[in-house]
Amino acid sequence: MKTLVLQGIDTLVADGTLPEGLETRAVSVEPPRDPAHGDMATNAAMVLAKPARKSPRDIAAALAEVLAKDPGIANADVAGPGFLNLRLDPSRWFSIIPAVIAAGTGFGRSEMGQGQRVNVEFVSANPTGPLHVGHTRGTVFGDTLSNLLAFAGYDVTREYYINDGGAQVDVLARSAYERYREANGLEPEIAEGLYPGDYLIPVGEALKEKYGDSLIDQPEDKWLAELREFATEMMMDLIRSDLALLGVKMDSFFSEKSLYGSGRIEEAVESLESRGLIYNGVLEPPKGKKPEDWEPRPQTLFKSTEYGDDVDRPLKKSDGSWTYFAPDIAYHYDKIQRDFDMLIDVFGADHGGYVKRMKAAVAALSGDKSVSLDIKLVQLVKLFRGGEPFKMSKRAGNFVTLRDLLDQVGPDETRFVMLTRKNDAPLDFDFDKVTEKSKENPVYYVQYAHARACSILSRARDENMETSDEALAGADLSLLGRDAEMRLLRKISEWPRHVELAANHHEPHRISFYLYDLASEFHALQHQGKLEEEHRFVRPDAPDLTRARLALVRASMVVISTGLGILGVTPMEEMR
RNA sequence: GGUCCGUUAGCUCAGCUGGAUAGAGCGCCGCCCUCCGAAGGCGGAGGCCAGAGGUUCGAAUCCUCUACGGACCGCCA
Numbered sequence: 001m002k003t004l005v006l007q008g009i010d011t012l013v014a015d016g017t018l019p020e021g022l023e024t025r026a027v028s029v030e031p032p033r034d035p036a037h038g039d040m041a042t043n044a045a046m047v048l049a050k051p052a053r054k055s056p057r058d059i060a061a062a063l064a065e066v067l068a069k070d071p072g073i074a075n076a077d078v079a080g081p082g083f084l085n086l087r088l089d090p091s092r093w094f095s096i097i098p099a100v101i102a103a104g105t106g107f108g109r110s111e112m113g114q115g116q117r118v119n120v121e122f123v124s125a126n127p128t129g130p131l132h133v134g135h136t137r138g139t140v141f142g143d144t145l146s147n148l149l150a151f152a153g154y155d156v157t158r159e160y161y162i163n164d165g166g167a168q169v170d171v172l173a174r175s176a177y178e179r180y181r182e183a184n185g186l187e188p189e190i191a192e193g194l195y196p197g198d199y200l201i202p203v204g205e206a207l208k209e210k211y212g213d214s215l216i217d218q219p220e221d222k223w224l225a226e227l228r229e230f231a232t233e234m235m236m237d238l239i240r241s242d243l244a245l246l247g248v249k250m251d252s253f254f255s256e257k258s259l260y261g262s263g264r265i266e267e268a269v270e271s272l273e274s275r276g277l278i279y280n281g282v283l284e285p286p287k288g289k290k291p292e293d294w295e296p297r298p299q300t301l302f303k304s305t306e307y308g309d310d311v312d313r314p315l316k317k318s319d320g321s322w323t324y325f326a327p328d329i330a331y332h333y334d335k336i337q338r339d340f341d342m343l344i345d346v347f348g349a350d351h352g353g354y355v356k357r358m359k360a361a362v363a364a365l366s367g368d369k370s371v372s373l374d375i376k377l378v379q380l381v382k383l384f385r386g387g388e389p390f391k392m393s394k395r396a397g398n399f400v401t402l403r404d405l406l407d408q409v410g411p412d413e414t415r416f417v418m419l420t421r422k423n424d425a426p427l428d429f430d431f432d433k434v435t436e437k438s439k440e441n442p443v444y445y446v447q448y449a450h451a452r453a454c455s456i457l458s459r460a461r462d463e464n465m466e467t468s469d470e471a472l473a474g475a476d477l478s479l480l481g482r483d484a485e486m487r488l489l490r491k492i493s494e495w496p497r498h499v500e501l502a503a504n505h506h507e508p509h510r511i512s513f514y515l516y517d518l519a520s521e522f523h524a525l526q527h528q529g530k531l532e533e534e535h536r537f538v539r540p541d542a543p544d545l546t547r548a549r550l551a552l553v554r555a556s557m558v559v560i561s562t563g564l565g566i567l568g569v570t571p572m573e574e575m576r
Numbered sequence: 577g578g579u580c581c582g583u584u585a586g587c588u589c590a591g592c593u594g595g596a597u598a599g600a601g602c603g604c605c606g607c608c609c610u611c612c613g614a615a616g617g618c619g620g621a622g623g624c625c626a627g628a629g630g631u632u633c634g635a636a637u638c639c640u641c642u643a644c645g646g647a648c649c650g651c652c653a
Contacts, residue, residue, distance in 0.1 A: 167652080285650075353580075504593080
């Protein structure tokens with residue numbers, strides 16, 4: 001459609017109506033908000049008016065004349081300050097239905113990504129226990145974004161960064177050791193600061209199986225390293241199975257620990273050093289507050305301010321060991337070297353202060369390749385139960401694991417609801433509302449539309465009508481044309497556009513909102529059949545009309561099911 | 577002191593890389609089932625898009641400042 005408009009502009013340039021060399025990038029061709037304005041509208045005349053030194057309405061009129069000659073365009077009207085409203089020939093609209101049916105769940109797939117390699121890092125929870133609700137949103141977001149990008153033609157790798165290098169893994173090992181003692185009939189001493197969770201009991205038992213009682217009363221240095229590894233392995237198995245419950249499968253797990261002692265961190269830091277971005281210095285104390293124990297200490301610093309950060313960031317602690325930032329730099333350096341074109345990190349909003357420095361590091365390390373890094377911050381989920389805030393605390397032991405959540409809510413509802421907000425807006429998650437089966441609950445609303453469509457097709461089969469895709473694709477669609485039908489058709493045709501917008505912005509929630517709108521048009525159309533019998537989809541007395549309507553139903557169903565597929569939600573065929 | 581995010585209907589939120597009269601759900605007021613699934617549909621009331629400047633033919637959208645809310649700001653990951 002846009003190319004048609006651009007061609008029209010070229011024609012006008014050729015015949016001298018418009019000067020040459022105009023910038024047409026700002027020209028947009030979009031469906032107008034108000035359908036009364038036509039099927040498509042372009043701002044071309046207004047954008048071009050100034051450089052062409054002509055009045056927008058004159059340009060629009062000339063363009064209208066050219067475009068009206070195209071057989072696909074029924075008419076072109078100039079409106080308002082210079083909008084050009086185009087009404088398409090109905091046949092052009094109808095042609096989308098057989099296209100959808102033929103493409104099936106491939107409809108809307110885009111080549112936008114051109115096979116570019118994208119690494120999406122998400123979850124990356126510490127390997128010290130099961131996933132809890134706090135991890136859910138980022139997990140769903142990352143996985144859905146990955147689905148979306150794959151659908152838009154990117155080559156996607158889902159990656160989990162295992163934080164198995166830090167002090168929290170020592171804590172894990174010590175906690176596991178107590179459970180190991182417990183398995184050997186001793187009283188565990190879960191000291192303050194250790195992980196008290198029951199999920200470590202099986203780890204203790206597995207340790208007994210492996211080591212018997214040989215580690216009892218041994219000093220820590222005899223077992224710490226081994227238990228770190230052992231317990232981390234078991235925790236990652238646990239996490240993998242938690243992810244599977246949500247339908248998430250990572251392509252790759254990257255161990256932080258593997259960076260230590262391999263020279264990889266040093267290599268990354270040297271790369272920065274060779275660009276003159278490393279120095280030894282003393283940071284200013286943070287302003288506005290007065291830390292009591294502040295004293296200036298020299299540290300190894302990364303000049304992230306050269307890339308837009310506010311202050312330079314330390315790579316080494318004052319005792320000479322690495323800060324957490326150093327291995328993270330090495331990790332991203334590794335991703336760059338693995339030849340990704342685009343990196344996406346999904347973090348919790350509390351990591352906001354981390355964004356600039358990481359972008360600075362990636363910008364510095366990627367050099368000429370200029371690998372892009374997008375960091376998506378996912379805001380908190382506030383839990384509610386029956387409208388009341390639901391507080392949880394690790395201390396009281398009442399924090400909700402992902403597994404607990406899925407016992408009560410189910411993966412489909414969880415995934416959909418987690419995507420009903422922009423990632424950077426907080427989300428209210430009410431245990432009771434998400435399982436409610438009503439219009440208030442978008443999951444059911446969309447599912448219901450799909451189930452209804454299934455039901456209509458099966459109803460048609462009861463009337464001995466053919467509902468195969470082949471039969472429907474051959475329907476005489478010119479029998480359609482009612483307002484509600486055209487609205488639904490228009491919505492269906494918007495699907496590929498929404499896919500590209502969502503993929504471009506890295507905003508999977510747009511898919512949920514689109515599906516809600518689509519379902520809404522479908523319900524509205526369906527309802528007309530309730531009011532007037534002649535508007536029913538299935539009309540045994542009018543087989544050709546029925547076939548055309550069923551084709552529309554089928555196309556709606558295909559798009560809903562495709563969209564739900566991207567969200568990782570199973571479309572339901574019935575909802576009893 | 578600084579950074580990031582947010583501020584749109586009574587409430588919870590969408591709003592397309594600037595477009596025409598700013599949308600949806602809930603709540604409120606009405607209406608619609610002798611069933612193609614009411615788990616639904618239709619209508620009504622309800623807006624200074626936080627405020628002030630700026631850019632533009634045109635701003636909820638872009639820029640600057642201000643106010644308010646949240647997150648973060650050296651050795652914890």
